[in-house]
Amino acid sequence: MTGLTGSAGSAASAGSPGNRIVVVGASAAGLAAVVALRKGGYDGTLTLVGDEPHAPYDRPPLSKQILSGAWSPEQLPLRSPADLDALGLDLRLGAAATGLDTAERTVRLADGATLTYDGLIVATGVRPRRLPGExxxxxxxxxxxxxxxxxxxxxxxxxxxxxxxxxxxxxxxxxxxxxxxxxxxxxxxxxxxxxxxxxxxxxxxxxxxxxxxxxxxVTVTEVTEDGVRLADGELVExxxxxxAIGSLPNTEWLAGSGVTVDDGVVCDEYCAAAPGVYAAGDVARWYNPLFGTSMRIEHRTNAAEQGMAAARNLLAPAARKPFAPVPYFWSDQYDMRIQAFGHLRGHDEVAVVDGDLAEGRFVAAYRTGERVSGTLAVGMPPKAIHGWRRAIVDGVRWGEAVAAREAA
The missing domain is CATH 3.50.50.60 (FAD/NAD(P)-binding domain)
Known part of the structure; x- marks a missing residue:
């Protein structure tokens, strides 16, 4: 696919049937993608599909501010109605995607509609795993x-x-x-x-x-009317x-499409999954060249960054760039702020490099192979881990990083 800018000098004018981009998933990743497309000069038909009836909203506050009652639902949207309208979207909410035909370049929706596309970004996220019982x-x-x-x-x-x-x-x-x-x-x-x-x-x-x-x-086998049943038969009332036992990528609608699915939509380093098809956010499993491995990240920051990257690469395939971020996540529990950079899973070694585990205030660094692959801080200021994030970006060898810390 050639460029899809839709701006002056392009092959197709705004609204042309031959100049359509569809983003499936009215999520943080999907919204970031449509915003990046418009900022990148694309003025063709831009359709955003969402299975929920709500406009794109932020999910991290659900388990924090919304659950606690500190926020009202009205504080969740990622864009005001006016800002969303300004994007000029063909907004299809409450209509889940049910099928994809990459040969015909069409997306089928649950409401019976069929959307044609020149470019497609899949940002359908994940759904919670469940247990037997109601x-x-x-x-x-x-x-x-x-x-x-x-x-x-x-x-x-x-x-x-x-x-x-x-x-x-x-x-x-x-x-x-x-x-x-x-x-x-x-x-x-x-x-x-x-x-x-x-x-x-x-x-x-x-x-x-x-x-x-x-x-x-302990292993829970089912949910009952009175609580949960454990594998040994005990009832916990x-x-x-x-x-909260993890998630499953929303990829069933891609069956038979030709898009490769393996615990997510399989993408290359550019977030491309098939000709004219890119993926972003929790559903995307892409090759991250910074770490030399494929990964699927379920974090808010990654969703937004990947949505933008996928949009830029879709618009200008001749100038596309690998998506090679240092993943970042945070968690608030009680009065404890947890922050982490990098790829911590599968690490070979972890060392406390600042603070004290016993005091609950520390920075830990992670080694995978011979390099620094991650860092995590609990109860520490952000600057305490910036140097370790830099080491991850620069691919610093573990021995060199530890020696530099000891010399500091």
Whole structure:
């Protein structure tokens, strides 16, 4: 596909049937993509498809400000109605994509509509994994968060299944609302696979200190009317159950399309998945040349950055650039701010390079192979990890980074 600028001098004028871009997913990634397309000079038909009835909104506050009641739903939208209107979108909300034909370059929607495209960006995100049984909450959408918020309060018994970042944030908020919280985790140490056992134990300690009944090494088999059933037959009683056991990429609608799917939409380093097709956000599995591996990142910052990158590469394929970010995420739990840069999963070594684990204020650095691959800080100012982020970008060898720290 040649350039799709749609501006003066292009082969197609605004609104021409031969000059259409469709972005599937009214998410942070999808919104970032359409904004970048307009800023990049594209003035053709631009369709944004979303399966929810709401305009694009921010998801990180769902497990924090919305669940706690600190924010109203009206504070979630990523753009005001006026700013959204100014983009001149063909906005299709409440209409999920159900099929893709890359040969005919068409997208089918649940409402029966068929959209033709010259360029397509897939930003359909993920959905929560669930457990057998009925009645459990999940926490992915605005409506999910509001439904759970209505059921929490002093003395209410909440069981959270899964002590990852989402489950941990929800548990912390629920305790702040006065709920009695039981946090169930199958691993011996929560988040150890990502951050290491020592760091995982520090994060776990915060829950214990705030009165959460944290139970590790237990497997939940089903949700019941009275709570959850464990693999050993025990019933853990609850008024409400939140299942936070990970997510599944929304790729089923791509079956038979020719787009390769393997735990996400498989993309190259430019976020390209097929001719004229790019992907961005939680659903995209792309090759990140900075780390020399494929990754799929479910973090807000990455979604926005990747949406912009996919849009730029779609507009100007002859000048496209690899998407090679240092992933960033943060989490707020109780009075603890957690920040991390890099690719922590699969690390070979982790070392505390500043602060003290025992005090709950520290910076940890991660080694994969011979290089610095990640850093995580708890209760530290942002500047405490900037140098380690720079080491990740520069591909600094582990020995050199540690030696420089010891000499400082």
């Amino acid at each position: 009645g459990a909450h999940v926490l992915r959408t605005r409506d999910d968060a509001l439904a759970l918020r209505e059921r929490l309060g002093p003395g209410r018994r909440l069981v959270v299944v899964g002590a990852g970042f989402l489950g941990a944030e929800a548990a912390a908020v629920a305790r702040g609302l006065g709920a009695r919280v039981t946090l169930l985790e199958p691993a011996p140490v929560p988040l150890a696979h990502a951050v290491g056992e020592a760091v995982g134990r520090v994060l776990s300690r915060a829950h214990l200190e705030h009165g959460v009944d944290l139970r590790c090494g 609850a008024d409400e159950v939140l299942v």
